[in-house]
Amino acid sequence: xxxxxxxxxxxxxxxxxxxxxxxxxxxxxxxxxxxxxxxxxxxxxxxxxxxxxxxxxxxxxxxxxxxxxxxxxxxxxxxxxxxxxxxxxxxxxxxxxxxxxxxxxxxxxxxxxxxxxxxxxxxxxxxxxxxxxxxxxxxxxxxxxxxxxxxxxxxxxxxxxxxxxxxxxxxxxxxxxxxxxxxxxxxxxxxxxxxxxxxxxxxxxxxxxxxxxxxxxxxxxxxxxxxxxxxxxxxxxxxxxxxxxxxxxxxxxxxxxxxxxxxxxxxxxxxxxxxxxxxxxxxxxxxxxxxxxxxxxxxxxxxxxxxxxxxxxxxxxxxxxxxxxxxxxxxxxxxxxxxxxxxxxxxxxxxxxxxxxxxxxxxxxxxxxxxxxxxxxxxxxxxxxxxxxxx
Numbered sequence: 001x002x003x004x005x006x007x008x009x010x011x012x013x014x015x016x017x018x019x020x021x022x023x024x025x026x027x028x029x030x031x032x033x034x035x036x037x038x039x040x041x042x043x044x045x046x047x048x049x050x051x052x053x054x055x056x057x058x059x060x061x062x063x064x065x066x067x068x069x070x071x072x073x074x075x076x077x078x079x080x081x082x083x084x085x086x087x088x089x090x091x092x093x094x095x096x097x098x099x100x101x102x103x104x105x106x107x108x109x110x111x112x113x114x115x116x117x118x119x120x121x122x123x124x125x126x127x128x129x130x131x132x133x134x135x136x137x138x139x140x141x142x143x144x145x146x147x148x149x150x151x152x153x154x155x156x157x158x159x160x161x162x163x164x165x166x167x168x169x170x171x172x173x174x175x176x177x178x179x180x181x182x183x184x185x186x187x188x189x190x191x192x193x194x195x196x197x198x199x200x201x202x203x204x205x206x207x208x209x210x211x212x213x214x215x216x217x218x219x220x221x222x223x224x225x226x227x228x229x230x231x232x233x234x235x236x237x238x239x240x241x242x243x244x245x246x247x248x249x250x251x252x253x254x255x256x257x258x259x260x261x262x263x264x265x266x267x268x269x270x271x272x273x274x275x276x277x278x279x280x281x282x283x284x285x286x287x288x289x290x291x292x293x294x295x296x297x298x299x300x301x302x303x304x305x306x307x308x309x310x311x312x313x314x315x316x317x318x319x320x321x322x323x324x325x326x327x328x329x330x331x332x333x334x335x336x337x338x339x340x341x342x343x344x345x346x347x348x349x350x351x352x353x354x355x356x357x358x359x360x361x362x363x364x365x366x367x368x369x370x371x372x373x374x375x376x377x378x379x380x381x382x383x384x385x386x387x388x389x390x391x
Contacts, residue, residue, distance in 0.1 A: 004316045006030060007038040009049035009056040016182040017241050018072035018099065018122055019050065020205055025125055025301050026308065046315045051096075057089050066315045068308075069093040074103050078234040079157045087112055095311040100239035102260075116375055118307035122241045124248040126302045128206045133250050134214035140285045141215040142170050142254070145180040145208060146242055151191045159227040160235045164195055166221055166256065166276065171196045173281035178215060180208060209249040216285050218246030220270070221256040235259050244299050246270075252288040269295055310377050338373045339366050339387035350381045357382065 008026060010019045026034055026048065035041055038059055047060035051071040060067040069089065076082045090096060090107060095116045098104045104117055147161050154162040167177045177197045181189060189199050203211055212218065220242040222235040236259035243261045246253045246269075253270030255262040262272050269291055273280055341364050344350050344357035352375045357363060364387070365376075377384050 004033060004045040005041055006034045006312070006316075007041065007044040007047045007060075008034050008036055009038055009047060009059070010036075011050055011054055011056075014050075016202075016205065018070070021122060021125060021241075021301055022048075022070055022072070022097075022120070024127075025305060028125065028127065028302070029305055029309070030312070046094075046312065048312075051089055053083065055085065057093070058085075061088075061092055066094040066318075067092075068311050068315065069096045071096050071098050071103060073099075074106060074234075077103070077106050077237070078231050079228075080230045090114065094315050097308065097311075100237065100261075102237035102239075106237070116311065116373075118311065118375075120301065120304045120307050121239055121244070123244045123299050123301040123304070124205075124209070126297070126300045128209060129248055129297055129300065131206065131210040131213075134210060136216075137214050139216075140175045141178060142175045142217055142219055143178045143180065143212045143215040143246075143251070144219045145212060145245060146182070146240070148179065148181055148189055148192065150189065154223070155226045155228070157228055157231045160222040160224070160231055162223045162226075163221070164191065164223075165225060166219075166223060167192065167197055168195050169276035169278075170219075170281055173278045173284075175216075175281065178212075180212065209245070212246070213249045213251060215251055217252045217254045217288055218242065218249070219256070220246070220253050220258045220262070220265075222258060224257055239264075247291060247299055248296060250291045250293075250296060252291055254284065254288075338368055339364075340368065340373070340376070341365070341385040341387060342376050343383040343385065344381060345383050346381045348381075350379065352376050352379050352382065 008023055010023055035044065038044060038047060043063065044065060047065050047067040049056040049060065049067055049069060051057065051069045052073040053075045057067055057069060076086060091113050093115050095118065096114065097118050097120050099120065099122055101119055104119065107114060144163065144167070148163065149156065149158050149161045151162060151164055153159060170177055179189070179192055179197050179199045180203060181199070182202055193199055220240070222232065224232050238259055239261050242253070243264050247265065253265050255265065255270055255272040256276065266272050269289055271284070271288060273284065341362055342357065343362045344360055347359045349359065350357045355363070376382055
């Protein structure tokens with residue numbers, strides 16, 4: 001594999017969130033094999049590129065290079081507006097990485113012919129969890145670190161990021177609200193200053209975690225007022241960075257209208273409120289969980305590296321056959337059948353590829369195709385043993 005080369009393509013100017021985490025994770029594990037630009041090499045062996053509305057996948061597709069798609073977000077789920085290349089982007093990928101099961105199920109519901117898929121949540125990297133926490137500031141300090149929109153965009157498809165009413169409710173209940181906006185959002189947010197928020201400059205992720213460790217709690221929430229219904233429904237299926245980022249910083253998470261992602265931290269490293277009444281928010285700081293380093297380090301993206309590694313190794317080692325399909329170059333891999341025993345290592349039910357694995361169950365699977373094999377192999381809860389003649 002050392003002679004192979006991987007090109008990583010991410011949205012121009014994006015240095016935050018999923019773009020930072022996925023790229024940094026792969027750089028940690030593959031180092032010199034990865035180049036950050038497809039233009040720097042004549043023809044890489046594999047391309048990893050971000051999806052959503054970005055057309056970067058077209059470059060490897062047109063050149064007959066396999067690509068792994070990082071579908072970090074789903075524009076059509078947020079807006080209901082489909083674009084002509086959406087099916088092409090998904091169906092021609094060697095494999096697709098999603099941030100959540102819900103995004104995967106969305107594409108299944110559309111009837112897309114999915115390649116092998118994996119789930120890599122937007123947890124922090126282990127290296128970014130190593131820092132010295134700042135001393136706590138006296139009083140009740142709420143921090144929000146993430147995307148914002150100004151009041152004039154409240155009715156847009158991104159209006160769920162108009163936090164004016166939510167921030168104001170916390171301020172009226174005696175909280176001091178701090179806001180950190182990603183560097184990619186180069187706008188003025190004076191309307192948040194006007195309602196009493198302290199708006200800080202953008203910081204690199206590792207520095208940001210240490211910075212916000214001084215506050216009382218972090219907010220994971222979405223605005224519903226004046227937002228198109230389809231956009232708000234989209235938020236309820238998200239798995240944003242903030243589900244884990246405040247934990248990474250060592251502060252508890254407060255959830256309000258944060259979608260089903262709130263169940264990830266509810267009664268663990270966070271609390272969930274169902275209203276913004278002054279009585280609810282005023283004494284909330286006294287009911288927050290204490291965050292330990294053991295809790296912080298347990299939730300990290302590095303433990304999901306096996307999902308990426310399985311896809312990358314197979315892509316780099318497979319014999320590829322290039323053939324035209326629907327006027328584009330489609331990449332297919334020899335569909336060798338496999339015989340395996342899949343073991344559920346956990347004490348809970350696990351579902352993969354329409355198969356249900358009971359807790360601690362071993363299941364023999366004969367002559368399974370590549371798609372099902374990769375879905376099972378990429379699941380960290382399942383252990384794969386090969387039956388002789390089936391690998």
